[in-house]
Amino acid sequence: MYRIGIDLGGTNIAVGVVNEQYEIVSHTSVPTLAHRSPEAVIADMGDAVQAALDQAGLTAGNCASIGVGSPGTCDSGRGVVVRAYNLGWYEVPVCQMLTDRFGIPARLSNDANCAALAEYVAGAGVGCRNMVLITLGTGVGGGIIIDGKIYAGMRSAGAELGHTVLVLDGEPCTCGRRGCWEAYASATALIRQTGQAALAHPDSALAAIPAQDINGRTAFDAADRGDAAAQAVVDRYCEYVAAGLTDLVNALAPERILLGGGISRQGERLLGPVREYVATHCFGQREGAIPVIAAAKLGNEAGIIGAAAL
Numbered sequence: 001m002y003r004i005g006i007d008l009g010g011t012n013i014a015v016g017v018v019n020e021q022y023e024i025v026s027h028t029s030v031p032t033l034a035h036r037s038p039e040a041v042i043a044d045m046g047d048a049v050q051a052a053l054d055q056a057g058l059t060a061g062n063c064a065s066i067g068v069g070s071p072g073t074c075d076s077g078r079g080v081v082v083r084a085y086n087l088g089w090y091e092v093p094v095c096q097m098l099t100d101r102f103g104i105p106a107r108l109s110n111d112a113n114c115a116a117l118a119e120y121v122a123g124a125g126v127g128c129r130n131m132v133l134i135t136l137g138t139g140v141g142g143g144i145i146i147d148g149k150i151y152a153g154m155r156s157a158g159a160e161l162g163h164t165v166l167v168l169d170g171e172p173c174t175c176g177r178r179g180c181w182e183a184y185a186s187a188t189a190l191i192r193q194t195g196q197a198a199l200a201h202p203d204s205a206l207a208a209i210p211a212q213d214i215n216g217r218t219a220f221d222a223a224d225r226g227d228a229a230a231q232a233v234v235d236r237y238c239e240y241v242a243a244g245l246t247d248l249v250n251a252l253a254p255e256r257i258l259l260g261g262g263i264s265r266q267g268e269r270l271l272g273p274v275r276e277y278v279a280t281h282c283f284g285q286r287e288g289a290i291p292v293i294a295a296a297k298l299g300n301e302a303g304i305i306g307a308a309a310l
């Protein structure tokens with residue numbers, strides 16, 4: 001049997017049909033145009049599913065299920081997007097609407113959980129039973145797999161790992177709290193830290209870069225060229241990431257922690273210091289339950305594969 005995966009984003013809806021090995025056999029994408037009603041967006045989503053099926057020479061009858069990965073708060077039990085601010089969706093029964101059209105079961109989870117599930121079934125998590133995926137992007141997203149299943153908690157509201165406090169009364173966070181891990185370990189936070197270092201060290205290479213050109217690579221690149229202020233930013237940023245991961249190790253002792261999102265492209269420059277910190281700070285230190293810490297593997301395809309695997 002095949003499965004259909006839908007990666008619903010604020011800008012695009014990507015749809016794929018996957019085979020039993022979780023390989024994408026056909027793929028389509030349409031703009032979300034989120035200013036429209038949910039009904040209009042879901043009608044286009046359905047057309048994209050049909051196009052992906054046609055492209056693969058399949059019908060819905062060849063597929064076991066449809067899965068949707070959505071931003072925002074998703075109630076997986078009811079198949080309802082409870083609220084997704086960037087789509088303007090409130091209480092949208094997306095699963096029922098897709099089942100009505102295609103006649104097969106539909107499942108829903110949020111995009112971070114789908115990405116974790118994708119890594120578990122087809123990426124860097126294959127072969128373990130308990131793992132956590134952390135995405136270091138605009139925010140810090142998290143997905144927890146326990147005993148082969150997404151752990152999402154009551155009303156699927158859990159695994160908001162970016163919104164655990166790292167610094168009491170610290171930097172303001174988008175969620176309304178202060179000092180969240182996300183406010184220190186996201187790409188957004190790294191850009192802020194880089195900008196602050198540029199102002200504090202006028203003799204550094206960072207100070208020569210216009211503020212609007214600073215991105216998540218700037219400090220890593222300048223550190224590579226030997227800039228001391230940039231190296232200090234990178235070192236501290238790696239500690240922020242690693243301190244949060246150490247809390248996860250102490251709470252869950254997963255077999256693997258995978259890092260995804262834009263900053264994870266730094267590879268060993270991030271992973272090396274993070275592994276060392278976790279090994280020397282987790283409960284029991286080097287004799288503790290130290291997980292494998294590695295980069296996520298699937299990139300853009302994770303959304304479709306994880307949704308299909310729901």
Ligand SMILES: [Zn+2]
Binds near residue numbers: 176
């Ligand atoms: Zn927060």
